[in-house]
Amino acid sequence: MKETSPIGIFDSGYGGLTVFRSIADQLPEYDYIYLGDNARSPYGDHSFETIYKYTLECVEWLFAKGCKLVILACNTASAKALRTIQQKDLPAKYPDRRVLGVIRPTAEVIGNFTQSNQVGVMGTRGTVNSESYLLEINKFFPDIKVLQQSCPMWVPLIENNEHLQPGADFFIDEYCSLLMAQSGDIDCVLLACTHYPLLLPKLRAVFPDYINILTQGEIVANGLVDYLKRHPEIENKIGRKKDKLFYTSGDPAAFNEHASIFFGEDVESNSM
Known part of the structure; x- marks a missing residue:
């Protein structure tokens, strides 16, 4: 039996759920894990170093959950952390993993x-x-x-x-x-x-x-569709049970209440 993995989707809070909604609508057959770092949100006014640290911690958490591909569904994280993660951390520690952004x-x-x-x-x-x-x-x-x-x-x-x-x-x-x-x-x-x-x-x-x-939801979803077509070695490893799991670094009850507004359906989350 071949090893399969979910697609990881990360945001500093709830906003990435709008991107997740578009991705799930276009690619409903895959498994997903969403992580919102609500306890430390918003990221927008933090320093480069802090945003990189927080983003890398969350990416590594998703890697530990089995994700081989992680989407940074957060513009601030994409702007201030993605390049360093792609150029420094992945080659050194995770050569078989991929992290993509929204920019x-x-x-x-x-x-x-x-x-x-x-x-x-x-x-x-x-x-x-x-x-x-x-x-x-x-x-x-x-x-x-x-x-x-x-x-x-x-x-x-x-x-x-x-x-x-x-x-x-x-x-x-x-x-x-x-x-x-x-x-x-x-x-x-x-x-x-x-x-x-x-x-x-x-x-x-x-x-x-x-x-x-x-x-950006539909744009990023279209980009992911194209990426997976060009990278069958990654696409072939994605799980296809249609699972959608939600995690938050904050209070799950508060996350669930707000997340449904962004995602368009009821959400049941867990603590990370």
């Missing part, structure tokens, strides 16, 4: 969604300050101008389920206005945090109709 698959296709070649990126301070999107988008679309806006209040509002309340409007309007003030030619806005899709109703009301608002 590259997004950068590979974003040019398909803009006519003006001016793209707005909204994310956490960590993601914006890393300038990862500027660098990655430039590799694939050197003619695209990337304008960024950090939105430090959005993740706390979402994780406390206050994002659709009237009190959230001030911070939504403020960050959107600051982005659009940078250029009137922006015609595509990337929500570069996996929490932000929950703000779509309010963002669509704030931004002009001509602006494409991109979320």
